[in-house]
Amino acid sequence: MNIQEIIKILTDAGIEPNEAEAEVKLMVREICNWSPIDIILERPLDTSKLDTVNEYAKRRAQTGRPIQQILGFANFYGKRYRVTEDVLIPRDETELLVEKALRIIFANQSKTILDIGTGSGCIACSIAANSETYVLGVDISSDALRIALENASTLNLNNKAVFRKSDIYSKINPNEKFDMIISNPPYIPEGTPLQKEVEFDPKLALFTKDAEGLEFYTKIAEGAADVLNPGGYILFECGQGQAQKIKKILAVNNFIDIEIDKDLAGIERVISARIL
Numbered sequence: 525m526n527i528q529e530i531i532k533i534l535t536d537a538g539i540e541p542n543e544a545e546a547e548v549k550l551m552v553r554e555i556c557n558w559s560p561i562d563i564i565l566e567r568p569l570d571t572s573k574l575d576t577v578n579e580y581a582k583r584r585a586q587t588g589r590p591i592q593q594i595l596g597f598a599n600f601y602g603k604r605y606r607v608t609e610d611v612l613i614p615r616d617e618t619e620l621l622v623e624k625a626l627r628i629i630f631a632n633q634s635k636t637i638l639d640i641g642t643g644s645g646c647i648a649c650s651i652a653a654n655s656e657t658y659v660l661g662v663d664i665s666s667d668a669l670r671i672a673l674e675n676a677s678t679l680n681l682n683n684k685a686v687f688r689k690s691d692i693y694s695k696i697n698p699n700e701k702f703d704m705i706i707s708n709p710p711y712i713p714e715g716t717p718l719q720k721e722v723e724f725d726p727k728l729a730l731f732t733k734d735a736e737g738l739e740f741y742t743k744i745a746e747g748a749a750d751v752l753n754p755g756g757y758i759l760f761e762c763g764q765g766q767a768q769k770i771k772k773i774l775a776v777n778n779f780i781d782i783e784i785d786k787d788l789a790g791i792e793r794v795i796s797a798r799i800l
């Protein structure tokens with residue numbers, strides 16, 4: 525059994541060759557503690573560890589489950605996050621949202637951030653780890669919050685990233701105010717046929733009840749004035765084709781300076797604005 529044979533297990537299961545190679549290299553790196561140089565030099569692998577990689581690859585091939593759920597973690601913004609089937613697997617695009625947030629935070633010396641639908645806590649923890657802010661992550665799912673809390677503890681962010689069960693603003697006290705609201709909310713209309721990439725993500729993290737996937741953007745924007753400090757910011761990640769509609773929602777809710785940023789695929793992905 526060698527690496528090429530393990531890659532073949534994945535390609536035989538219909539996984540793209542590039543993706544299969546990347547996944548096997550990730551497994552080898554994580555399970556065998558290999559560095560990229562070890563991989564390039566194809567150093568011999570300890571058989572028992574190779575057996576483990578083989579087992580993981582077989583599980584991946586048989587179930588179609590994403591590699592992050594099989595390994596139990598995902599890498600995001602330079603850190604490792606525990607993931608289970610109770611949380612959305614952090615996506616590369618979301619790193620753009622974090623980057624935009626950090627730029628605004630530094631420019632405005634923002635101190636308090638509210639992350640709505642925190643899931644694994646990846647946004648909350650990335651912001652807390654890279655700025656002098658206090659981040660409150662809220663979620664309706666207790667199971668997700670347990671994972672977020674575990675991630676914050678592992679990253680030593682217990683005092684900077686805190687978590688609370690709340691249905692959007694339901695458990696935010698009237699005297700709590702924030703300099704920024706950030707969210708990567710569910711944005712897929714319920715009933716949309718599931719694409720392979722999201723098949724194993726929790727439904728709660730994906731779906732909206734309305735036909736356009738705008739339910740959460742609307743709810744968050746409508747209640748934002750009550751929790752934002754004057755001049756506070758709102759930042760959303762959005763799905764393909766939604767940015768212009770969200771721009772309108774923000775405009776009618778007294779937001780100005782609306783900016784839209786594209787992801788690497790050229791899709792309008794991040795929208796930000798400031799409350800009047």
Ligand code: GLN
Binds near residue numbers: 614640
């Ligand atoms: N905030 C988390 C993330 O961006 C979870 C988002 C969600 O579950 N919709 O990965």
